[in-house]
Amino acid sequence: MEKKIGMIANGVNIDHIPQGNALNILRYLRLERKYPVGIGLNLPSERMVIKDLVKIENYHLTDEQIKAISVLAPHATFSEIVNYEVVRKFQLTIPEIIEGLVICPNHRCVSHQYRSKFSFTDVSGKTIAHCCYCDHNYDLSEVREFNL
């Protein structure tokens, strides 16, 4: 495999993150200081116009972490690297349901007193987040508050 400048030897690379959400991903992960992190913010992207990017060295994500990151960065490109080889690479897909992560934008929603629960559907390029408590639908790209 071609060795690219800036490529990490071991770890994970999350590319095509919606602009602004790289920092949310890092807040969610609460990494220990021993993991070197590379962050790209507001990078030009053919696919997205502007994107963020996160690389974490010597770190591997659990399925649960990948699921949560799929909500913070729908359709981002996830790669796992071992000894400079990309061993896994796929586009993140939105989970059907996630609990506890999304804060319902409806301030009167009863979910604020419990663990929130959202279901998701992709509708013509947009991801719709549905609050299972108050039944409201939101465009996920406009949801700004998460439990991180």
Ligand SMILES: [Zn+2]
């Ligand atoms: Zn709600």
